[in-house]
Amino acid sequence: MTWHDGWWAYAFIAIAGWLATDIWRWLGVIAGNRLRDDSEALNWVRAVATALVAAVIAKLILYPTGVLEQSPLWLRLGAVAIGAAAFFLLGRKPAIGIATTIATLAAGLWWLGF
Amino acid sequence: MKSDENDQSSVVWFLTGMRGLFSLPAFILMLSFVGFCSLTAQAGIPPQQVVFMTGMVWALPAKVILVSSMMSGASLAAAFLAVSLSSVRLMPMVAALIPELRTSRTPTWLLLFLSHFVAITAWVFAMEKVQAVPRDKRVAFFAGFGITLVVANMVLVAIVYHFVANFPPIVAGCLFFLTPIYFLASIWHSARHPVVYIALLFGLLAGPLFYWLAPEFDILLAGVGGGTLAWAVERLRRRRREIGA
Secondary structure (H helix, E strand, C coil): CCCCCHHHHHHHHHHHHHHHHHHHHHHHHHHHHCCCCCCHHHHHHHHHHHHHHHHHHHHHHHCCCHHHHHCCHHHHHHHHHHHHHHHHHCCCCHHHHHHHHHHHHHHHHHHCCC | CHHHHHHHHHHHHHHHHHHHHHCHHHHHHHHHHHHHHHHHHHHCCCHHHHHHHHHHCCCHHHHHHHHHHHHCCCCHHHHHHHHHHHHCCHHHHHHHHHHHHCCCCCCHHHHHHHHCCCCHHHHHHHHHHHHHCCHHHHHHHHHHHHHHHHHHHHHHHHHHCCCCCCCCHHHHHHHHHHHHHHHHHHHHHHCCCHHHHHHHHHHHHHHHHHHHHCCCCHHHHHHHHHHHHHHHHHHHHHHHHHHHC
């Protein structure tokens, strides 16, 4: 049986997708229920959660899939650096940082003939 | 009478949460889902299964890993393991959010149900906005936002699936890049604890480092290692300042 056989595909998604993610969410509820919102333990959990998300971010930028896989690393890092400069210089508004990064990336991709 | 008024204002906060659909984070997430649609369409996964996956799994990185497991013909056990490892991060994320949402009277079953709607976008949005919501209305607010966001993206996926096959490469590339950039900008913007800035920087550096050292467990190791180090550094700084003051 392979994944595209009707009901088996849905069972596959339910077990390998839904169960594999919701288990961690439920454990998070149980752990979070025991944390006081001013405790040192929560501070640590907050740091670990943020670092995990940051690692996902770094991976998406350094090792993208699809079209960007063929784009040069300097373009992606350059776009992030210019976006970060705009973010910090122009009032720390997320929309400004995001728009500047994407515009730089789009211009670079166009210039490279994508 | 009093409890009636209270119920009414919970509905108002639920609706306020729903309005979060028309916000920058929700907009960027929907663009990311358009990108995900083009990935699944290229992989040949039927639209009904993509909609089902969107509602059941919800977290986008977990879905990308699930799709790549399905494409490579991985066994159920191997796919389960890969998706589980990528989703361990949901546990500390939910654990950090729960103390912000609940009151002493919030039933655990409700939190278990609502935890399904936590993924990076909803987490970042909730951690930022919930401060302005009265504590006993935060669960209603988060439910309004989280449930609406999932349902809206299921509808979006069902509609957009048929149109994404032939996006120009520049558009596809920019759609992909929106997700990490949005996460970066909004975490920095919404940080209310000094430890978050340090953890963000350490995580960004630890991610590639552990990808190089131990690619199978990189995210997990970068999170626990980088996060713990960030926590220790921030705690040391706090101690120093207390002694200096």
